[in-house]
Amino acid sequence: MIRPRRLRKTEWVRELVAESQLGVKQLVQPFFLAQDPRAEEPIAGFEGVSRWGIERLLGQVERALTLGIHQVLLFGSAPEHAKDAEAASGLTRESTIVQAISRLKETFKEHVVLMSDVCLCPYTNHGHCGILESGEVENDRSLGLLAKMAVLHAQAGSDFVAPSDMMDGRIGAIRQALDEHQLTNTGVLAYTAKYASSYYGPFRNALDSSPKGMDRATYQMDYRNKTEALRELSLDLAEGADLVMVKPALAYLDIIQDLKAISTVPVVAYSVSGEYQMVKLMAKTGLVDAAKMTIENLMAIRRAGADVIVTYSAMEAAQGKWL
Secondary structure, X not given: OOOHHHHHOOHHHHHHHOOOOOOHHHEEEEEEEOOOOOOEEEOOOOOOOEXXXXXXXXXXXXXXXXXXXXXXXXXXXXXXXXXXXXXXXXXXXXXXHHHHHHHHHHHHHHHOEXXXXXXXXXXXXXXXXXXXXXXXXXXXXXXXXXXXXXXXXXXXXXXXXEEOOOOOOHHHHHHHHHHXXXXXXXXXXXXXXXXXXXXXXXXXXXXXXXXXXOOOOOOOEOOOOOHHHHHHHHHHHHHOOOEEEEEOOHHHHHHHHHHHHHOOOOEEEEEOHHHHHHHHHHHHOOOOOHHHHHHHXXXXXXXXXXXXXXXXOHHHHHHOOOO
16 A cells, blocks of 8 residues: 555654755845834834844844844835935935945945845835826836935945836846946846735835825736736846745745746745734734744745745744744
8 A cells, every 4th residue: 555654754754855945044034224223113013023223233133144044135214204205315325224234244244145125115205116297106217216226225235136116127227227337246136026915014014105195006916917927027037137026925826836937047935024923913812833834834935936035034933943
């Protein structure tokens, strides 16, 4: 009799034949920045996640490195009084994120792989990822501002600029701008299939970036669409993306699998704030074990084909030896 259970009988037999592996080398830890350099600001509705001032962020990244996590993704923002219609506060060397990139690279050098969010929404008074004209997001006018922001991040030391705006043609515009500034070694992490999703709520609290007047459905992808993601992939690859991303992750495992099947560059999946917070809320009720559910979710994302996973649980999983 054929018995598949023979390959499940002990922990070490299961380890021997496991088809998917997950370790800290595949995980990216996101960090949100605060304006006060010594601040730690807990974020409402986002359990265990804070905004960090630059001085406190240095300690957090050092801790991540000791846990074996060398990949971080930075998100900047601006105070409400500094926001305007064209994201000017995010397009200067004095912006918090540019200053943070510079300090982190100066301190940790090549030991940290630094990725930085490139988007206008944290700096605009309307909360959209591009410039508004007559109540609509103007794609082509937005490209120059996104490219300028990417250049500033790259000059400060970002290893991968990560445009999350979903404007058409932004990967090509950013790649051209980087090359023109002799920043050819800076990579582009494209948010290739970023869906208009209900899973982003805690993240928007973190950046205070909720859109005003209309939602983002005219530029983020429709969750009913699958083939469209492959079209976005072909465009991003042709324009020079070095990494491509699917966001969110758990409800889009089929998209991750489809991109992995044909992508010529590594595929990144973003396990977003709603995915993270659902586990935390269920664990609070005693319905689930947070560690076991987190690893099950991350393994599902990895099994679907993700080469890299952005997750708010990276440091917690490494410290708790969940992996």
